[in-house]
Amino acid sequence: MSLLDWFQKGLTYEEYKGQLKVNLTEMNAIYEKFEVNDERLSALSGVATKVIVLTEDWCGDALMNNPILMKIAEKLGLDVRFVLRDSNLELMDQYLTNGTARSIPIFIFIDDEGNEKAVWGPRAAEAQNLVDNWRAELPAKEAEDFEEKQKAMYRKIKQTYVEDTKLWNAVANSIITKLETQK
Structure with missing residues (x-):
């Protein structure tokens, strides 16, 4: 399938939110609070017209x-569609992180003809650094308390993602910078 076909297969933002069962409240909270006020956005019109988001609720x-991404897309007039990773591995496997991991979300920016213009994801460098540092604090996988500490780490990541507005701005900057490199 072409990227345009994948885009057309995708869910709109409202359709995507309508099927969420895990993170809808948190996602809505970020959407309501975040504002992208980056002056660089005006120079990005025309880089892409559509975005395919490989994602999952969990x-x-x-x-x-x-x-x-939705706030950036609104400012740029981009049409965004959400494709669920687990039921669309054919597309996901074309966008593996480090050639091996099915990490999400992945944002595929395309033009009206379906030509790929930029790919971003799954994390901004600042978020990756946080996660790497917290993972480094975990005990060995064989340790008796590994699972408990890993779950606590996931809760900490989620809480940080929901509350850290500086991290939100780092994500926006990372996406915008990626689009700038494709101009």
Whole structure:
């Protein structure tokens, strides 16, 4: 399938939110609070016209990144469609992180003909650094308390993603910078 076909297969933002069961409240909270006020946006019109978002409801990174993308897309007039990763591995496997991981979300920016213009995801560098630092604090996987500490880490990540407005701005900056490099 072409990227344009994948785009047309995708869900609108409202359709995507309508099927969420895990992170809807948190995603809506970020969407309501976040404002993108980056002067660089005006120079980005025409870089792309559409975005395919590979995502899933359960993904903590998606709960933060997707609403930020939507705010950017609204400012740029981009049409966004959401494609669920787990039921669309054919597309996901074309956008593996480090060539091996099915990490999400992945934002695929395309033009009206379906030509790929930019790809972003799954995390801004600042978010990756936080996650890497917290993972480094975990005990070995064989440790008796590994699972408990890993769950606590996931809760900490989620809370940070929902509350840290500086991190939201870092994500927006990362997406905008990626689009700037494609001009």
